[in-house]
Amino acid sequence: MNRFEKSREKFQQLFGDGVSPTHSTDPDLQDILNHFIFGEIFYQGNLDDKIRELITLAVLTTNQTLPQLKAHVSAALNVGLTPVEIKEAVYQCAPYIGFPKTLNAIHEVNEVFKAKNIVLPIESQKNVDEDSRFDKGLAVQVEIFGDVIAKMRENASANQKHMQDYLSAFCFGDFYTRGGLDLKTRELLTLCIISALGGAEGQVKAHVQGNKNVGNDKETLITAITHCLPYMGFPRTLNALACVNEIIPEH
Structure with missing residues (x-):
């Protein structure tokens, strides 16, 4: 098939x-969009359509492009993502974009779910309580980033x-420990979220290393960032790819 087909x-x-x-x-404009996104981008690299739609939801949430987000919630359901997976992809944005934007996105998700008679609230994915959120979050943080976390904590001024x-407690405890998405998927989504933000190259580099540490290889990262391109543009895409190449150089 050619890209039009x-x-x-x-x-x-x-x-x-x-x-x-x-x-x-x-x-x-619509023809250019369709042929590029759906005829080229979706066929580049090694990610399946479910992961691609999770990335799309996260980037559209980050960008607050809410009409497109609403359309892609339906698309996500059409490719087999569950309501839990869709909600968790949006929830994962909260530590990086803040609660107001996350709530804007959740409103759009809920509108689609209501129209499709998906019962709300969906089942809780919470795996921590007030006594465990810090310790469990810190454990996930160390799993992703290693010894650097202890050094960061030691070097922090009072x-x-x-x-x-x-x-540790909020970003990693309250969110990364949740069910619905595995650690590799959450870390890949986080890389896409902070890449879409722009101006967060220090954090992009840290999460490139984090992705590598949890088993997402360079080709996966390149494909994920490439998938973000139509939604965040070339400047942020190229900046993110530069971070990938700095942390994981070509042999």
Whole structure:
């Protein structure tokens, strides 16, 4: 198949027989979009459509492109993602984009779920309580990043130690320990989220190493960041790829 045939097939798989309103007002732009995203990007690299849609949901949430997010919630269900997986991909954004933007996205997710008669709330994926969230979060943090975490905690000044505690208990304890998505998927989504933010190259580099540590190889990272390209543009994509190449050089 050529990219035009691929794009038609992929678009129908994701969205059914729906047609974007832009087709009637801006057909040239919509054709370029469809042929690039659904005829090329979706076929680059080694990720399946479920992971691709999780990445798309996370990046659209980060960018607050809510109409497109709403469309991709339906697409995510169409490729076989569960309501739990969809919710967890959006929840995973919260430590990096803040709660207001996450809540905006969750509102769109819930609107789709209600229209499809998916009962809310969905089952809880919580695996920590007040007594365990710090210890379990720190354990996940160390699993991802290794000995550097102990050094970060030791080097934190007294008036900023609370930030290290929040990282362990909140970011990793409250979110990374949740069910629904495995550690490799959460860490891959985090890389895409902070890449989409822009201006967070220090954290991008740290999470490239974290992805490597949990078993996501360089080709997986390149594919994931490439998949973000249509949603975040070339500058942030190229910056993220530069971080990948710095941490995992070509042989």
